[in-house]
Amino acid sequence: MLNNSPRLDKGGFIQTIFLLILAVGISFLAIGGCSNNGGGGEGFPQPEERRSRNGVLETTLEALIATNFIENSQTGEIDQVNTPTYEGSLIGPTLRVKPGDSIQFDLINNLPPNPEQERKKAFPHDPYTTNFHSHGLRVSPEGLSDNVFRKMTPRENIEQLAPKYRVEIDVAPDHASGTMWYHPHKHGSVSTQLFGGMKGFIIIEGGPGDLNEVPEIAAAKEILMGFSVIRTDSEGNVPFVNTEATQFASLRPPDDDDRSGLWSTYHVGDGSKYYYTTNGVTNPTLKMRPGEVQRWRLLNGAAGETFPIILEDHELHVLANDGINMTEMITLPVNEPYVMGSGNRVDVLIKGGKPGTYKLQKLNPFGGGQYSITPQGIAPGQRLARMGNNFPGQRELVTLATIVVEGKEMSMDLPEGPLPKSSGIPTIENMLTSPLDEQRNVSFEICGNVRQAVPEERLPSCGWYFNLYDAEYWGGIEFNTLLMMRDADDEGIPNPGDPTMPRIDYQKEGLFTADEPLFANTFGGNYEEWTITNKTFSDHPFHIHVNPFLVTHINGEALPVPEWRDSILVPAAIGMTGNPGPPLINEADYGSVTFRTYFNPRFPGPFVMHCHILTHEDINMMQVIDILP
Numbered sequence: 001m002l003n004n005s006p007r008l009d010k011g012g013f014i015q016t017i018f019l020l021i022l023a024v025g026i027s028f029l030a031i032g033g034c035s036n037n038g039g040g041g042e043g044f045p046q047p048e049e050r051r052s053r054n055g056v057l058e059t060t061l062e063a064l065i066a067t068n069f070i071e072n073s074q075t076g077e078i079d080q081v082n083t084p085t086y087e088g089s090l091i092g093p094t095l096r097v098k099p100g101d102s103i104q105f106d107l108i109n110n111l112p113p114n115p116e117q118e119r120k121k122a123f124p125h126d127p128y129t130t131n132f133h134s135h136g137l138r139v140s141p142e143g144l145s146d147n148v149f150r151k152m153t154p155r156e157n158i159e160q161l162a163p164k165y166r167v168e169i170d171v172a173p174d175h176a177s178g179t180m181w182y183h184p185h186k187h188g189s190v191s192t193q194l195f196g197g198m199k200g201f202i203i204i205e206g207g208p209g210d211l212n213e214v215p216e217i218a219a220a221k222e223i224l225m226g227f228s229v230i231r232t233d234s235e236g237n238v239p240f241v242n243t244e245a246t247q248f249a250s251l252r253p254p255d256d257d258d259r260s261g262l263w264s265t266y267h268v269g270d271g272s273k274y275y276y277t278t279n280g281v282t283n284p285t286l287k288m289r290p291g292e293v294q295r296w297r298l299l300n301g302a303a304g305e306t307f308p309i310i311l312e313d314h315e316l317h318v319l320a321n322d323g324i325n326m327t328e329m330i331t332l333p334v335n336e337p338y339v340m341g342s343g344n345r346v347d348v349l350i351k352g353g354k355p356g357t358y359k360l361q362k363l364n365p366f367g368g369g370q371y372s373i374t375p376q377g378i379a380p381g382q383r384l385a386r387m388g389n390n391f392p393g394q395r396e397l398v399t400l401a402t403i404v405v406e407g408k409e410m411s412m413d414l415p416e417g418p419l420p421k422s423s424g425i426p427t428i429e430n431m432l433t434s435p436l437d438e439q440r441n442v443s444f445e446i447c448g449n450v451r452q453a454v455p456e457e458r459l460p461s462c463g464w465y466f467n468l469y470d471a472e473y474w475g476g477i478e479f480n481t482l483l484m485m486r487d488a489d490d491e492g493i494p495n496p497g498d499p500t501m502p503r504i505d506y507q508k509e510g511l512f513t514a515d516e517p518l519f520a521n522t523f524g525g526n527y528e529e530w531t532i533t534n535k536t537f538s539d540h541p542f543h544i545h546v547n548p549f550l551v552t553h554i555n556g557e558a559l560p561v562p563e564w565r566d567s568i569l570v571p572a573a574i575g576m577t578g579n580p581g582p583p584l585i586n587e588a589d590y591g592s593v594t595f596r597t598y599f600n601p602r603f604p605g606p607f608v609m610h611c612h613i614l615t616h617e618d619i620n621m622m623q624v625i626d627i628l629p
Contacts, residue, residue: 044286044401045279046224047200048093052101061086061093062162063130063184063198064110070230070275071282073398079273081236083196084111084128090280091226091301092200095182099207099423100173107132110162111154119243119475122511124188124262124618127240128154132167133545134202135343136180136323136566138424138600141546141607144168148185148545148608149514172602176422177210178323179203179297179345181226187512187622189240191614194303195231196238197280201299204323209420211295211319211347216415220295220349223286225278227340227362227400229302231391234271241265241618247448248481248619249388262481263388263615274393276362278400285402288352293412295319296348300340304387304613306539306569308337308363308371309346311403313356317349317414318375324548324564325422329415330375337363339371339383341541341569343612349414358403366395373569373593379555381571381591385539387615428562431550431596437526440519441488443533443590444540444570444611444621445510448481455500457584459535463501464492465510483621484510485611487518488533511620517606518623524601534570534591537583541612542593543567544625546603553594567612568593604629 050059066088072079086092097103111128119125131150139146144166152165180202184193201224205212212218233239245262259267266272278284288294300307309316316332319325322345329349332338338346363369370380421427426434447462455463462482471478492503509516522528530549532542548566552559555571571591575583610622 052097059105062108084193090197094201096203099175103169106164109154121475123475127189130184131186133185142605174424177207199301209423214415220293226299228277230275239265268392276398289407291410292352306383306385307340310337312358320347322566343567352405359399360401362398434527438528440530443488445484446536460503486510512622517626526599531594539569543612544609545607549595549597551595
């Protein structure tokens with residue numbers, strides 16, 4: 001960890017910054033774990049790595065506010081940031097294990113004491129209470145394992161020792177090898193902690209179906225790239241929400257205070273800052289040789305932003321989505337992006353082209369481009385995923401890394417033919433042919449933006465749920481935006497007498513309730529088909545814990561080859577053309593994703609599914625699933 005230092009004169013400050021950058025650069029160098037065939041990659045920042053030994057990865061993981069220095073791409077200056085971190089770095093250590101291993105550590109919560117806050121209940125509170133989610137792992141959701149209902153509170157005052165919390169995650173012997181990650185998941189404070197950089201890779205390797213069974217992949221140098229958007233106020237600190245908020249974001253109608261939004265603490269006009277980083281560094285440089293093949297493990301670890309990724313003048317050869325192998329490698333043509341929603345991972349091969357300098361870029365999802373959610377090109381559209389109107393930096397082209405191709409040409413081949421099947425999950429054939437135990441429909445719904453405040457122009461569920469979620473529910477102050485995740489088969493009944501509440505008597509919660517699962521009959525061993533419908537005008541990344549799912553359709557269009565995922569963008573609704581004024585949600589064509597899932601009976605218990613725009617999840621766009629024995 002780098003500590004604040006006294007004010008220096010200009011020369012001393014420059015020298016200190018140089019030494020700090022040098023120290024940070026050295027600390028991020030790779031610590032082995034990939035083959036080195038004389039190609040490039042040396043010097044590219046890699047997270048610290050911790051490996052299992054004799055079947056156990058035993059370590060500690062400390063959460064703390066740390067000072068780091070980041071290049072500001074807008075100004076070219078080096079900015080100091082003081083953010084929540086793991087181990088003092090802007091990306092946590094990589095945890096590398098094998099199937100059958102156990103991940104065991106003490107999580108030390110050395111974050112500050114939680115501030116006093118009168119408004120609690122369903123409203124976000126306790127920004128420094130944390131916990132631990134192993135995103136993508138098929139493990140137990142209970143006890144000391146991947147249990148996101150745990151509350152790891154900080155000390156009550158700075159004189160006390162930082163408390164320790166034990167985490168023990170047993171990885172099944174048949175668990176798939178792949179690219180996973182970890183991050184906090186304490187409901188109500190996830191976004192604030194992710195804004196600071198609290199995330200890291202989990203790499204599972206060496207089991208049946210490992211991609212390194214393919215010689216051409218095993219020969220490739222492995223590079224990890226964890227993408228983040230670090231967000232601070234003008235002083236470099238990570239603020240919490242506006243505790244007096246009456247709405248989700250600053251929608252700014254004429255009679256509204258544009259600082260009444262939940263995230264107005266990051267108001268553009270107040271000098272808030274943002275930094276797109278790769279492994280905690282702004283636009284690092286990676287060297288390759290012409291003809292060299294590298295394996296890149298990419299992670300969108302941002303709290304909500306969508307990353308359409310391209311590498312200038314190079315194809316992306318896709319091997320795996322969310323740590324689960326494709327049936328065969330899919331090659332995306334030059335300048336066709338791989339779209340990463342928040343939480344997505346992708347393994348790609350890159351073959352170095354002609355000598356030169358190339359940019360790895362995040363395209364602007366608001367730039368009018370039509371990008372598919374899947375590398376198979378199904379249902380392209382604008383990939384608009386809105387975190388809230390306060391946040392700057394959502395509408396731009398960003399260079400995530402600079403790739404320099406130079407040196408003596410290498411002769412390395414790309415793989416051909418089928419890829420190894422990931423272990424620990426059913427075959428695609430079994431998923432498609434097994435009789436369905438249940439079919440379910442879930443919808444993302446929003447009530448409360450400017451147009452939807454007019455009763456006849458909002459979803460029919462809004463009136464009932466606005467009445468249900470009153471000021472008491474929100475901790476004493478009314479909150480006029482509902483970001484819901486609902487059982488879409490719970491349709492209520494007509495109420496023709498009240499136009500503000502056209503349907504009534506909905507039976508289930510629309511917002512997260514920790515002790516009330518959305519469904520009462522999710523049994524271990526079930527094969528189910530779900531359709532997630534998006535009744536809003538922006539994408540929402542759907543994520544479910546523990547059990548991945550096999551995507552079969554997007555917007556009703558069948559994928560040529562179904563794809564395994566644990567997170568996927570659900571396309572936005574499309575408004576009717578020719579309608580005067582803004583589109584009306586009740587006249588829109590809703591986006592959807594249909595998938596099949598298998599609830600592994602080895603991992604019973606409650607866990608969650610939610611929108612992985614974490615500013616949405618923090619305000620209750622989440623539901624509980626309880627797998628029954």
